[in-house]
Amino acid sequence: MGGNGVLVCAPLECETLEGMLSSMDKAKAHGADLVELRVDAMSFARVSEVEELIRRRTLPAIVSFRLNSTRASRRQNDKTTCLQVLRLALELDVEFVEMEHEVVSHFDIDELMDKRSSSKLIVSRYLNGEKPCKEKLGNLIALMQSSGGDVIKLLVDVDYITDLAPIFQLLTTCQVPLIATTAGDRGLISQLLGPKFGGFLAYGSLEGVIPGLPTLTSLRQVYKIEHMNADTKVFGLISNPVGHSKGPLLHNPTFRYVGFNGIYVPMLVDDIKEFFRVYTSQDFAGFSVGIPHKEAAVACCDEVHPLAKSIGAVNTIVRRPTDGKLIGYNTDCEASITAIEDALRERHAANGQARAIDTSPIAGKAFVLVGAGGAGRALAFGAKSRGARVFVFNRNFETDFTVGSSCKCEKREQKP
Ligand SMILES: NC(=O)c1ccc[n+]([C@@H]2O[C@H](COP(=O)([O-])OP(=O)(O)OC[C@H]3O[C@@H](n4cnc5c(N)ncnc54)[C@H](OP(=O)(O)O)[C@@H]3O)[C@@H](O)[C@H]2O)c1
Numbered sequence: 255m256g257g258n259g260v261l262v263c264a265p266l267e268c269e270t271l272e273g274m275l276s277s278m279d280k281a282k283a284h285g286a287d288l289v290e291l292r293v294d295a296m297s298f299a300r301v302s303e304v305e306e307l308i309r310r311r312t313l314p315a316i317v318s319f320r321l322n323s324t325r326a327s328r329r330q331n332d333k334t335t336c337l338q339v340l341r342l343a344l345e346l347d348v349e350f351v352e353m354e355h356e357v358v359s360h361f362d363i364d365e366l367m368d369k370r371s372s373s374k375l376i377v378s379r380y381l382n383g384e385k386p387c388k389e390k391l392g393n394l395i396a397l398m399q400s401s402g403g404d405v406i407k408l409l410v411d412v413d414y415i416t417d418l419a420p421i422f423q424l425l426t427t428c429q430v431p432l433i434a435t436t437a438g439d440r441g442l443i444s445q446l447l448g449p450k451f452g453g454f455l456a457y458g459s460l461e462g463v464i465p466g467l468p469t470l471t472s473l474r475q476v477y478k479i480e481h482m483n484a485d486t487k488v489f490g491l492i493s494n495p496v497g498h499s500k501g502p503l504l505h506n507p508t509f510r511y512v513g514f515n516g517i518y519v520p521m522l523v524d525d526i527k528e529f530f531r532v533y534t535s536q537d538f539a540g541f542s543v544g545i546p547h548k549e550a551a552v553a554c555c556d557e558v559h560p561l562a563k564s565i566g567a568v569n570t571i572v573r574r575p576t577d578g579k580l581i582g583y584n585t586d587c588e589a590s591i592t593a594i595e596d597a598l599r600e601r602h603a604a605n606g607q608a609r610a611i612d613t614s615p616i617a618g619k620a621f622v623l624v625g626a627g628g629a630g631r632a633l634a635f636g637a638k639s640r641g642a643r644v645f646v647f648n649r650n651f652e653t654d655f656t657v658g659s660s661c662k663c664e665k666r667e668q669k670p
Contacts, residue, residue, distance in 0.1 A: 258483050260449040261287040262458050262473055263316065267295035271303050275310055280460055282313050285474035288349065288455075290316040293339050294332075301338045308346045316376060317343035318352035337361060344369040350405070352376040358401045367402060376433070377403030381410050388420045392428075399430050405454055407433040412441035415523055416532040425451035439466050439497070439522055443490070445473070446519045449482045450537070476502050477517060478510065487514075488537055490521040492529060492551075493544030497522075501542060523547065530554045536578060541571040548586075548628020555582035565635045567628035584632055591616070591636035617641035626653045 264281035266289050268274045274296065278289050289311070293304055308317065319336040336357070343351045344366065351370075353361075355377050367375070377398045386394065391408070398406045406428075412418060421434045421444060431454040436444045445456045445468050456479055458470035473479050491501045497520065505518035516539070523529045526547040543551045548567040552558055555568060556579035562568045568582035598615035602608075609615060621642035623630050634644050634655070646655055651667050 258449055258480060260453065260479060260482075261455040262470065262479070263288050263290055263455045264458055264460060264470055265290040265292060265464065265467075267292045269295065269297050271296070271298070271307050274307055275312075277460060278312055281470060284458075284460065284470035286313060286458065286470055288314040288316065290318055290352070290457075293317060293319045294321070294336075301335070301342060304339055305342055305346070308343060308348055311348075314349040316350040316352050317348050318376075318378075321354060321357050322380070333357075333360060337366075341366060341369055344373050347371050348373055350374050350376050352378055352407065355379040355398050355401065355403075363402050374404040375402055376405040376407050377401055378407035378409065378433075381408060383411050385417060386420075388423055391420065391424050395424075395428060395430060395432070403430070405431040405433060407435065410434065410436050410441070410444075412436045412438045412444070414525070414528070415440050415443065415521055416525075416528055417441075418444050419532045422447065422451045425453050428452070437466060440524075441466055442468060443519050443521060446477055446479065446517065447482075447488060449479050450484060450486045450488070450517070452484070472502075476506050477519070478506070479517075481510075481515075482517060483515070485515055487516040487539040489516055489518045489540045489542075490538075491518075491542040491544055492521050492523045492526060492547055493542075494522055494524060494546065496520040496544065499544070526550050526554055530580065534578070536573060536575065539573050539575075543569050543571060543628075545629075546627065549631070551582060551628075555580045558582040559584065561587060565631050567631045569628065569632070586629055586632035587636040590629075590633050591640060595640075614640035614642075619643070620645060623647065626650075626655045631655070 262285060264286040266274055266277045266281065268277055274291060281289050291307065298304060317339065319339045321332055321336055340351055340353060351373050353375065358377060379394065379398060395406050410421060418441065425432055425434060425448060433454050434444055434448060435457055445458070448456050456473060457467050458473040459467040461469055489505065491499050493499065499520050502518050502520060509516040509518070527550065548569055551568040551571065552562065552566060555571060558568060559582060562582050562584035565584050565587060567584055569586045570583040572581050574581055595615055599609065602615060616637060617640055619642050621637040621644045623633055623644065623646045626646050626648035630646065634646060637644050651665065
């Protein structure tokens with residue numbers, strides 16, 4: 255557990271006792287504080303095998319048995335087995351026992367709770383495509399708490415990253431320990447940012463085992479979520495796709511190196527306008543903008559730097575702390591053109607070719623671009639401003655590629 259009290263939990267769904275035990279050891283080595291033992295995923299002939307698993311555990315555990323899981327619903331007498339497993343977990347004083355809200359009423363909860371000594375009860379609910387408002391979620395949590403839950407867990411389907419906003423608000427205001435877990439790639443930041451908003455625990459997978467969950471290694475080594483707190487500023491890459499980005503590997507260690515309380519996360523965004531309509535808080539302090547949003551980002555900003563305006567694309571947005579306004583910049587242009595110039599100068603020096611220092615090595619050269627999107631605009635503008643002749647190849651002839659007043663283009667269609 256980190257300084258912020260947040261636990262990192264690895265869910266384990268192995269079929270065998272030995273599989274569960276070896277995954278638990280791996281989870282421990284990768285920095286998990288506890289494991290969720292999904293017993294309904296196991297094939298076991300006798301409950302004594304579950305007893306052995308619990309007794310041999312090497313980390314604190316949540317014991318869960320989902321009656322609605324595919325495997326459990328195939329099994330005969332699953333309700334009886336579920337009750338046996340949960341009762342056993344309470345008798346063995348497992349740290350947490352998880353029960354689905356829908357099935358709490360199937361049991362004599364008082365009789366079950368009499369068995370416990372220090373175990374905490376997690377009451378969980380899968381919202382199954384529902385998108386309840388904050389108020390409805392609040393009522394649901396109260397109901398789940400009244401059924402005996404010490405900790406409440408909500409599993410939410412996420413279609414868009416904006417679906418997470420009510421969850422973050424709920425985590426901030428909820429008086430009961432709350433776990434919010436999400437299904438799907440667009441929910442990834444719920445685990446990365448949960449600790450900032452007061453989530454009780456964050457789930458992390460063993461390498462690549464559960465899509466949409468961060469790995470334990472990334473939670474511990476890249477994001478260091480144990481250092482996150484309510485004041486942590488959130489930065490991210492708005493892009494689609496976004497999984498390829500090396501941004502988190504670069505920015506998070508840099509924040510730590512300079513002693514800045516920030517986190518940089520991948521944000522899988524479908525609609526950038528909607529994203530900025532929903533995420534208006536100062537907590538979301540700055541953004542990189544990637545494929546395919548650089549051009550649409552211009553209209554989302556309150557102010558746009560003249561260079562970005564001329565290019566017609568924004569790749570960096572800062573939320574100004576004084577008034578919350580979004581200010582757009584373009585760093586692609588100078589970064590890419592100077593990188594090309596540096597490489598050419600190095601090559602000229604290695605070849606013994608003398609060049610005037612004050613003239614760009616791309617001046618007068620043919621500069622060929624493949625692609626006419628936001629990044630292409632920045633490169634075309636930069637190359638043109640250095641005196642290159644710019645040629646753009648694009649699959650879609652209709653794309654409007656006029657870049658500012660200095661970079662008018664003439665279209666020539668390639669006949670098949
Ligand atoms: N390393 C860096 O710092 C950096 C910085 C910026 C961008 N990038 C990379 O540069 C690339 C372009 O980014 P962007 O923001 O300009 O994206 P964008 O605005 O979406 O533009 C993408 C361009 O690629 C073309 N395109 C897409 N799929 C294609 C396909 N299957 N076949 C042929 N052409 C295709 C599009 O053509 P249409 O006009 O026909 O749609 C468009 O011209 C991305 O890979 C991005 O990750 C890297």
